[in-house]
Amino acid sequence: EAGVTQFPSHSVIEKGQTVTLRCDPISGHDNLYWYRRVMGKEIKFLLHFVKESKQDESGMPNNRFLAERTGGTYSTLKVQPAELEDSGVYFCASSQDIGDRFYYGYTFGSGTRLTVV
Amino acid sequence: QQQVKQSPQSLIVQKGGISIINCAYENTAFDYFPWYQQFPGKGPALLIAIRPDVSEKKEGRFTISFNKSAKQFSLHIMDSQPGDSATYFCAASSPFSGAGSYQLTFGKGTKLSVIP
Structure with a gap:
């Protein structure tokens, strides 16, 4: 089974530019999550899709x-216009259904390292 | 406000030793506590998880100890090996976390180095 694929793996852009990150979840996984880790901080939730609908974008x-x-x-995930504080690693994760969290958890992609200069 | 506090930030252990990473949480609604392992250049991968109705879960050399009254849980890696060198994240989620998303709240991570 192919994993969660993210690209690009790295992106360096200037402040004010636009960047688009892409995530391909595991086929058949209805739940898709975006998380971000800013340097030295914890991984933080960004939003959750169920199929094509935004379930939670808090x-x-x-x-x-x-x-x-x-x-x-x-x-x-598009960032427009990018600011310096947007730098970090953006992770995408997917799961088959909510019940999976007790047994399989999410499957994370390798992340996109975004650097805004 | 950080809801899951993880310590230590970094840990160096001799090969064959026991690695211990601790986490404390505040939200009593959390009902799922996974640990993730991350190698450089890779995403976090689920290592082991526990629910608060048990005090301990063991999978191979990895054990989670859970203390519900103290709101603490820890990861023990027995017979640590150089291949265990990675960053470990504790996390927690609640069925009430944000519109039913079961979003994970992570600790800041512990960088473990196992030296030969």
């Missing part, structure tokens, strides 16, 4: 962040 830092999930398959 962790999105501000309206410069826009997440979409086309047809309930892959997801994109």
Whole structure:
């Protein structure tokens, strides 16, 4: 079974530019999550999709962040315009259904390291 | 406000020794406590998890000890090996975490180095 795929693996952009991160979850996984780890801090929840619908976006830092999930398959996270404090590692994770958390947890991708200069 | 506090930040253990990482939580609604292991360049991978109705769970060399009254849980790695060198994250979730998303609340991580 292919894992969760994220790309790019690294991105360096200038402040004010736009960046789009992509996540391909495990096929058949309805739940897709975005998390972020800022250097030295904990991994923090950004949002949760169930299929193509946003179930919970309480962790999105501000309206410069826009997440979409086309047809309930892959997801994109756009940052526009990027600020210095947006630098960090962005993780995507997927799970088959909520009940999985007790037995399988999420499957995380390798992350996208975003550096805003 | 950090809801899951993890310590130590880094840990160096001799090969064959016991690695112990501790976490404390505040939210009594948490009902699922996983530990994740992350190697450089990879995403976190579920290592072991526990529910608060048990005090201990063991899988191979990895054991979670859970103290509900103290709101603490810990990861013990027995017979630590150089291949265990990684960053370990404790986490917790609640069925009430944000609109039913069961979002995970993570600790800050512990970088474990096992030296030969």
